Amino acid sequence: MSNTKVNPDLQRERDKCTFNVTELINLIDGGVQKTEERKKQEDMVLSEGIHIEDVPSEYLSHKEKYELAVKKACLLFKVIRKMQEEDNAGMENYRAVLGGKLGSAILQDGSPLTLHYVMFIPTLMGQASVEQQVHWIGRAFDLNIIGTYAQTELGHGTFIRGLETTATYDPSTKEFVLHSPTLTAYKWWPGGLAHTANYCIVMAQLYTKGQCHGIHPFIVQLRDEETHMPLKGIKIGEIGVKLGMNGTNNGFLGFDHVRIPREHMLMKNSKVLEDGTYVNSPSSKLAYGTMMFVRVVLVTDMCNYMAKAVTIAMRYSAVRRQSQPKPNEPEPQILDYLTQQHKLLIGVASVHAFRLNADWLWNMYNNVTAELDAGDLERLPELHALSCCLKAVSTADAAECVERCRLACGGHGYMLASNLPSTYGLTTAACTYEGENTVLLLQTARYLVKAWQQAAGGNALTPTVSYIATVNSGRRLPPWENTIEGIIKGFQRVAAGKIGLCVSNIEKRQNTGLSYEDAWNMTSVQLASASEAHCRAILLYTYYTETEKIVNTVSPALRQVLLQLVDLYVVYWALQRLGDLLRFTSISEKDIDELQRWYEDLLTKLRPNAVGLVDAFDIRDEILRSALGAYDGRVYERLMEAALRSPLNAEPVNSSFHKYLKPFMQGKL
Amino acid sequence: MSNTKVNPDLQRERDKCTFNVTELINLIDGGVQKTEERKKQEDMVLSEGIHIEDVPSEYLSHKEKYELAVKKACLLFKVIRKMQEEDNAGMENYRAVLGGKLGSAILQDGSPLTLHYVMFIPTLMGQASVEQQVHWIGRAFDLNIIGTYAQTELGHGTFIRGLETTATYDPSTKEFVLHSPTLTAYKWWPGGLAHTANYCIVMAQLYTKGQCHGIHPFIVQLRDEETHMPLKGIKIGEIGVKLGMNGTNNGFLGFDHVRIPREHMLMKNSKVLEDGTYVNSPSSKLAYGTMMFVRVVLVTDMCNYMAKAVTIAMRYSAVRRQSQPKPNEPEPQILDYLTQQHKLLIGVASVHAFRLNADWLWNMYNNVTAELDAGDLERLPELHALSCCLKAVSTADAAECVERCRLACGGHGYMLASNLPSTYGLTTAACTYEGENTVLLLQTARYLVKAWQQAAGGNALTPTVSYIATVNSGRRLPPWENTIEGIIKGFQRVAAGKIGLCVSNIEKRQNTGLSYEDAWNMTSVQLASASEAHCRAILLYTYYTETEKIVNTVSPALRQVLLQLVDLYVVYWALQRLGDLLRFTSISEKDIDELQRWYEDLLTKLRPNAVGLVDAFDIRDEILRSALGAYDGRVYERLMEAALRSPLNAEPVNSSFHKYLKPFMQGKL
Missing domain, CATH: 1.20.140.10 (Butyryl-CoA Dehydrogenase, subunit A, domain 3)
Structure with a gap:
């Protein structure tokens, strides 16, 4: 400096x-070396210029903010992919860039891809069986699919046992039927869920042979991989503006009898066999x-x-x-x-x-x-x-x-x-x-x-x-x-x-x-x-x-x-x-x-x-x-520079003067 | 109900x-009667429907928020004007509607006209001489002019004696010269100042005959009454997005040797005579x-x-x-x-x-x-x-x-x-x-x-x-x-x-x-x-x-x-x-x-x-x-209704999917 x-x-x-x-x-x-590594990483990411905004994002509309967040998130993860290929550092770099100060420099209002790395991939690693990991984790790492993690519902947060979404096993087709029996059962809050992710891990009450076995994880496809259109029975959207984190694309998700294959239940721990038999997990505390x-x-x-x-x-x-x-x-x-x-x-x-x-x-x-x-x-x-x-x-x-x-x-x-x-x-x-x-x-x-x-x-x-x-x-x-x-x-x-x-x-x-x-x-x-x-x-x-x-x-x-x-x-x-x-x-x-x-x-x-x-x-x-x-x-200079970037300051007279203010002042409104 | x-x-x-x-x-x-009056007032104002928004304002861009705020403020004050004409209630109704709960129902993010009523008119009433009141107050009440009140500067807030803006009397032309000697002397914060008001009361250090007499109020025209263009020497704009109150149109204001007539100093208390003699106020504590x-x-x-x-x-x-x-x-x-x-x-x-x-x-x-x-x-x-x-x-x-x-x-x-x-x-x-x-x-x-x-x-x-x-x-x-x-x-x-x-x-x-x-x-x-x-x-x-x-x-x-x-x-x-x-x-x-x-x-x-x-x-x-x-x-129904009004939910697939997300997922970004 x-x-x-x-x-x-x-x-x-x-x-x-x-x-x-x-x-x-x-x-x-x-340590000295860690400082050097951090600085090198900061240089690499910031030199891409992704953090530089034509119009500061706080002046944008909600929709424009999301679109900018997607653009920046994609460009940021492109850099991280490159960094990974170069020094083969694995998840470590993701963590440093995502969770740390650096990620928020570029996506200061949250990222629609964060949950993909912080919840989707880790849950696959922790709860999917080996066969399931082979099938899913590569695609997730390569970002062929983008996932999120849906647990909280409109009517239920901290008390997980109270979740209402159901996954009922149908042995005749070897499928689970995911369903939201009420409005309060809609998933609500997951980041990236609204318009970004095409896959999702869904926590739901597992029913098989007429019995409820509590909350279990299921992987559900939400959108067509080509067109990104929501699939049949998937009711999905965003939950609206929040106090902050408006780049995270928090979404809602309802199911109208959506069928998924039996293999889409994550089965590292508990299992449902083809005939519908439930096999309990030996180590449920690990969750x-x-x-x-x-x-x-x-x-x-x-x-x-x-x-x-x-x-x-x-x-x-x-x-x-x-x-x-x-x-x-x-x-x-x-x-x-x-x-x-x-x-x-x-x-x-x-x-x-x-x-x-x-x-x-x-x-x-x-x-x-x-x-x-x-x-x-x-x-x-x-x-x-x-x-x-x-x-x-x-x-x-x-x-x-x-x-x-x-x-x-x-x-x-x-x-x-x-x-x-x-x-x-x-x-x-x-x-x-x-x-x-x-x-x-x-x-x-x-x-x-x-x-x-x-x-x-x-x-x-x-x-x-x-x-x-x-x-x-x-x-x-x-x-x-x-x-x-x-x-x-x-x-x-x-x-x-x-x-x-x-x-x-x-x-x-x-x-x-x-x-x-x-x-x-x-x-x-x-x-x-x-x-x-x-x-x-x-x-x-x-x-x-x-x-x-x-x-x-x-x-x-x-x-x-x-x-x-x-x-x-x-x-x-x-x-x-x-x-x-x-x-x-x-x-x-x-x-x-x-x-x-x-x-x-x-x-x-x-x-x-x-x-x-x-x-x-x-x-x-x-x-x-x-x-x-x-x-x-240079506090005052920077405050003025920031003010001058407001789109309102691009014109000396705002159109509302002619449209409303002048007629109002002349008693003609 | x-x-x-x-x-x-x-x-x-x-x-x-x-x-x-x-x-x-x-x-x-x-009292019972006061409740009835309040309800009647609420009915009258709300029945105009000004508070109803096509797109909730929180989804708009900063510029659009301002334009909506001007529209709403004009319509609201039109109603108040009507109420006043009907029952001749004077300032009381302004207060009730503006300061109270009702005003914030319509302009929940602040109003660009508030300071006109809360500071501009009261200061004229409190600090202008009788002649000055005759000249200004009618125009202000009828909203032929829209004013605000500029005291705080970029570099000075609570400590008023430290303000830097100067008003120097020139006896040769019988004018005051308003000037911002530094960047920190810029007025900063006044509501409505940026693009709404065309007049302003400015607090400035009064200089006459080479002596400083401290802070005094001056009325300054900022913009042309017809075109709304800023006048010569007036450097004006908005200060940018804030944590809240983004409808208030807070502005900055700098002066480059702007001349105003001597009569534009508010002279109920202290005065400057034509020859530049300063006459002190007998009751400065009243301020x-x-x-x-x-x-x-x-x-x-x-x-x-x-x-x-x-x-x-x-x-x-x-x-x-x-x-x-x-x-x-x-x-x-x-x-x-x-x-x-x-x-x-x-x-x-x-x-x-x-x-x-x-x-x-x-x-x-x-x-x-x-x-x-x-x-x-x-x-x-x-x-x-x-x-x-x-x-x-x-x-x-x-x-x-x-x-x-x-x-x-x-x-x-x-x-x-x-x-x-x-x-x-x-x-x-x-x-x-x-x-x-x-x-x-x-x-x-x-x-x-x-x-x-x-x-x-x-x-x-x-x-x-x-x-x-x-x-x-x-x-x-x-x-x-x-x-x-x-x-x-x-x-x-x-x-x-x-x-x-x-x-x-x-x-x-x-x-x-x-x-x-x-x-x-x-x-x-x-x-x-x-x-x-x-x-x-x-x-x-x-x-x-x-x-x-x-x-x-x-x-x-x-x-x-x-x-x-x-x-x-x-x-x-x-x-x-x-x-x-x-x-x-x-x-x-x-x-x-x-x-x-x-x-x-x-x-x-x-x-x-x-x-x-x-x-x-x-x-x-x-x-x-x-x-x-x-x-x-109906908490959950209303949350969902509110979410569905988000412009992002108007389309099932956002354009950013095709523009960024899909190429990114295919490694083609």
């Missing part, structure tokens, strides 16, 4: 940064695997969105000047206001916290799936509980972080040219998809309540909940320690305390005659809160311990900054949760005073490195796509 | 409502009036947005069924989950709380402006402090409420057909415009710090801060009372405690050698929090006392529900702010346990009236514009 024409305020920030930004970039990427995988990946996505938003807001805050607290002095950079540092620096710390937690969860995921393959299911519930609450908390925190960054940019953050509204659209969507957050928190709560009861029964606990037994071992509260370790212990005590209260409140309600389910429901606001508290304790602990491992490998200057960020994150959350700490630990008013001062001092210490820290996220301008956040800080 | 074809779940909710919905509708409107007025009106707007969102989410939650907590029982309505009640019922209570606070603030505003007219400025700072924090807290709470409602609708809340995303767009915009919220909270904090110092000096305090002296009169904390009054007193103690801590922290920092300004900045995170705490105390107190006045005038059944809502609101906020209460009052763990149970019981008690309570907001389907929230609860 060249320093020519960089805004002088921003240059001054970079000049005073105390650590080596490249060192941190490499650390985040996972959880994909869902957990997606949730783990989501935590990393959230880091990318937060990093984008905080980069934009931080650079803008270094350039923007406002107000005049001291007479005869120039207006300060808004980054000099403590309230602004408060809004933004926690965002930087959150990116690091969630990044290290995502890595840690990823390792655990790999260990547990390796154990699964060896037939050991023991740690599956723990992983499930963790992936649920980390998905819920990371998406909620990320959405709040992005929105706080947007609001911290004042009115200009409301402009799409800032790229903050679209980033929020992508982030907040994740609060709902892959499991609604409250539902997920309550799933973790079930695990925590069980763990509590195990501990009460004197049983050993799995590692991530072992603190429940530890903190409850003494009768009296230990003295409060105003240190990072002390705060983390405090958060564990809070989580344990809240779980304990929930258990006792459920019992009390059962004692008044309520069923367990009703007692659970009446306590569910507290249960969700206990689950969140557990997740906070995990987040703080993991961020702290993983950073402690890293800091010995880096330069002293970087080490100092990384530890300051951990301190900031932990102290910030202590101040956010004073009520919990006051209830469940022995923290005193004097401790709180000290924490507040500690926090304010940390903001002041991190202030000189604020821009360096976001530069270290190393998000190229083409990927950031923000008039406010570009590396050169 | 007819009950035919109403979703049976929703009908069952209405059947079990314990109070008379019409009674509450009338209470909210301000605050309009700003405060707008902030007061904003609080009411926020009630409308929250009422919309909570109506949509509540009705949807009565229709939507999910999960199966008890085997062999049907899936419950999601409204039966305590977590869902927790998300939504607080929204209902918030609407009532902010509505009563808005009325109370409105009365105070009228009293203070009457005192002002009589030359008494004493309560102006108090009103200013109140309007700042209430604007900040009401917009922040409303945005959070709308977003919580949207997320409570799961994936379907992400669809524009729910109308929740657009409602959020309108609500969150208010967090920034008319004063950025953090800046406003800190303005209130200045007043609170002064009040604290007055109290410390033994001086009397104005009514809304008098609690600062009261709660500090005793040395020891009084015992906690677990009642509504006790909690409200607790919140006053929290606010006073936080203000006191801020004062002492500022002093401590000054004692270490920091300037007052730097000490203030270092304490500003705490100051903003103290200001918010003050506002919470006001909100709770006013909601409680104003409701107490009302409940004696209503039926016992309604009285019970209204009091339950107050209880819910107060207990909810106590639970949200346990940390503060634990720090500054003598609340105990047992009290907290009771509060939690009290809260859960209140949710259960209010549950049967949940739908009745939102029905009482009486928002017609045409105004609600939501597939999820319509009165009949």
Whole structure:
């Protein structure tokens, strides 16, 4: 990146940064070589120029947006195909380009082909028999067919057992009959389903010999391969405009007695024999695997969105000047206001916290799936509980972080040219998809309540909940320690305390005659809160311990900054949760005073490195796509350039003046 | 509203409502007659059918959206003109139709004519001399000219003194020369400025005889009245797509030495004589009036947005069924989950709380402006402090409420057909415009710090801060009372405690050698929090006392529900702010346990009236514009109907298949 024409305020920030930004970039990427690979990949993809738009897509109509998204997606995957042929890298490149920052640079509003790679192919790999894989996967990889994955229905989302679509086996023809018995049975939401995919994996209630065997996957052809016309009995279309992701081509799909061959049921696990006999799967728990995988990946996505938003807001805050607290002095950079540092620096710390937690969860995921393959299911519930609450908390925190960054940019953050509204659209969507957050928190709560009861029964606990037994071992509260370790212990005590209260409140309600389910429901606001508290304790602990491992490998200057960020994150959350700490630990008013001062001092210490820290996220301008956040800080020039690209500005007088406004002003309308 | 074809779940909710919905509708409107008037007005405007769209506007391109907005705005104001001629009602009807729910039914994405009525005409009335009013106001009222109001610049928003546009008086020609010396001096944001208005009030730094006299208003012609072409030296256009409000036609405006006659400076207050002599205004404080007025009106707007969102989410939650907590029982309505009640019922209570606070603030505003007219400025700072924090807290709470409602609708809340995303767009915009919220909270904090110092000096305090002296009169904390009054007193103690801590922290920092300004900045995170705490105390107190006045005038059944809502609101906020209460009052763990149970019981008690309570907001389907929230609860049918209106669904195969997708799949792209 060249320093020519960089805004002088921003240059001054970079000049005073105390650590080596490249060192941190490499650390985040996972090494110098990884950074080089990433940059090479970015160069290759961006050099194609697919991301350059004649008219910025936000000015287009909904239909035009879709057409542009198809064009860009095809061109992007052409490049990826080429990259794959060149270095034979397999799925890895797909992942990097699709899920990562790079894909969203080109298809910032979502891609109609994403589900083909993220759900269609992986489901074939995970659920199709070997014969079926031979038949389908090659065609899917070569993009002779384009698929998607249809599970959610108009009337049913998170509760999968409630799905209504039926697949009834007809032994006389050896076919399944797919049918949507009601309007609410229509598939609704799948990306690429509306006008892009010609094949689809459909989750449906399997009926054979008059019996229902629950949800199973079927592969269904939707459209003619030549003409793309919907096949007979297939009722298909798009679901309409959304808050964001309008390039994803989300669709609906209804079946009117559509017949598919028996072989189109994916039969790696359960099977239906020719005569209609149902053969159960030996390992139905394995189906959880994909869902957990997606949730783990989501935590990393959230880091990318937060990093984008905080980069934009931080650079803008270094350039923007406002107000005049001291007479005869120039207006300060808004980054000099403590309230602004408060809004933004926690965002930087959150990116690091969630990044290290995502890595840690990823390792655990790999260990547990390796154990699964060896037939050991023991740690599956723990992983499930963790992936649920980390998905819920990371998406909620990320959405709040992005929105706080947007609001911290004042009115200009409301402009799409800032790229903050679209980033929020992508982030907040994740609060709902892959499991609604409250539902997920309550799933973790079930695990925590069980763990509590195990501990009460004197049983050993799995590692991530072992603190429940530890903190409850003494009768009296230990003295409060105003240190990072002390705060983390405090958060564990809070989580344990809240779980304990929930258990006792459920019992009390059962004692008044309520069923367990009703007692659970009446306590569910507290249960969700206990689950969140557990997740906070995990987040703080993991961020702290993983950073402690890293800091010995880096330069002293970087080490100092990384530890300051951990301190900031932990102290910030202590101040956010004073009520919990006051209830469940022995923290005193004097401790709180000290924490507040500690926090304010940390903001002041991190202030000189604020821009360096976001530069270290190393998000190229083409990927950031923000008039406010570009590396050169030419905020106002870029806002004006963006405005001048509006098609409305192509003519000095809009036709509506002659058609409506003038007659109206003359009283002739 | 007819009950035919109403979703049976929703009908069952209405059947079990314990109070008379019409009674509450009338209470909210301000009486039976007011309800009738409102309905008549709604009928008149909606019967014109302007709100009916061939293609829903969200599918249009940005340019087409603007053209539709101009058409609709012209037709809407034609109706209003007719209404005015018929019953001679003056500005009242403009307000009702424009600011209220009705205007946004027709122009849900903002109107390019709003600023003409809300800012251009009022500024002429407030700041133009009598002669100038004679010249301009008639033309403005008759819409021979269309105006807007340009204050904010690309580089300057909330800090008005920093504006850069200059108006330099030239006595030789008796003209002002308007000029934008820099890019950041460009006016940026004014609604209707881009392609709609032909006149504009411009706020600029006044220079005469070589001296700057600060910001003054000037009326400037922007476009030729016949051709609508921009005049010489006027650089004008639109600023581009935004998160919402894309019908408002926000514009930019630069001046290249544009000359206007001396008489175009608005001279009700300050003046420039022919020879260039500047004559100062005797009452520059009066300029605050309009700003405060707008902030007061904003609080009411926020009630409308929250009422919309909570109506949509509540009705949807009565229709939507999910999960199966008890085997062999049907899936419950999601409204039966305590977590869902927790998300939504607080929204209902918030609407009532902010509505009563808005009325109370409105009365105070009228009293203070009457005192002002009589030359008494004493309560102006108090009103200013109140309007700042209430604007900040009401917009922040409303945005959070709308977003919580949207997320409570799961994936379907992400669809524009729910109308929740657009409602959020309108609500969150208010967090920034008319004063950025953090800046406003800190303005209130200045007043609170002064009040604290007055109290410390033994001086009397104005009514809304008098609690600062009261709660500090005793040395020891009084015992906690677990009642509504006790909690409200607790919140006053929290606010006073936080203000006191801020004062002492500022002093401590000054004692270490920091300037007052730097000490203030270092304490500003705490100051903003103290200001918010003050506002919470006001909100709770006013909601409680104003409701107490009302409940004696209503039926016992309604009285019970209204009091339950107050209880819910107060207990909810106590639970949200346990940390503060634990720090500054003598609340105990047992009290907290009771509060939690009290809260859960209140949710259960209010549950049967949940739908009745939102029905009482009486928002017609045409105004609600939501597939999820319509009165009949035909959620899924309406979602499908909305989807089928997408232009993408007009053709079974989109042209992009032949153009890109097929060649791509065949490897020929």
